[in-house]
Amino acid sequence: LPGCCLCVGLRSRPTHPGGRSRVMGSVPAAGPTVAAVVTSLLERLQDNEGDRVQTYRQLERALQGGDGRLQSGVLNRLIAEASGDIRAAQGVTDDVRTAASDILVALAGSHFHFVMSELQGHLKAVGGTSEEFVYVTLGKLASSYG
Structure with a gap:
C-alpha cells in the first residue's frame, strides 16, 4: 500500500508533490482516550495488581489530563474503589488512603x-464516629472547590 508505514503508531505523510519519493515526516497516531486509560487502571486496582499508590497517582494524572467526564459505570466503580480504600479498617496503608482521597478530589472537579x-x-x-480520611477528603474538597 503506497503511503503506509508498518511502524506501530506512525503513518507516513505523502511523498513530495514533484513525484520524488522523499518522505516528509511521520505523524503520530492518536493515543488511548482518557476513559480507556482510567478503565485499565481501575481494573488494575480491582484485580489488586501492582502498587495501589502508584496506580492511584497514574489515575490522578490521567484525570487531570483529560476532560474528566467518565461513563457512569466507570465513575461509580472508581468512586467505590477509592472510597473503600479510604474506609478500610485494616490492610490499607495511610499512603493508599491519601492517594485514594486525592482521586476523589480529582473526580470532584467534574x-x-x-x-x-x-x-x-x-x-x-x-x-458520628470519626473517620479521619473522610474528613481529610472533605477538607481537600473545600479548599479545592470552596
Whole structure:
C-alpha cells in the first residue's frame, strides 16, 4: 500500500508533490482516550495488581489530563474503589488512603455531586464516629472547590 508505514503508531505523510519519493515526516497516531486509560487502571486496582499508590497517582494524572467526564459505570466503580480504600479498617496503608482521597478530589472537579454524595453517605453510616480520611477528603474538597 503506497503511503503506509508498518511502524506501530506512525503513518507516513505523502511523498513530495514533484513525484520524488522523499518522505516528509511521520505523524503520530492518536493515543488511548482518557476513559480507556482510567478503565485499565481501575481494573488494575480491582484485580489488586501492582502498587495501589502508584496506580492511584497514574489515575490522578490521567484525570487531570483529560476532560474528566467518565461513563457512569466507570465513575461509580472508581468512586467505590477509592472510597473503600479510604474506609478500610485494616490492610490499607495511610499512603493508599491519601492517594485514594486525592482521586476523589480529582473526580470532584467534574463529578462533584457524586463524590460528595459518597462522602456524605460515609458520614451518615458511621453515626458520628470519626473517620479521619473522610474528613481529610472533605477538607481537600473545600479548599479545592470552596
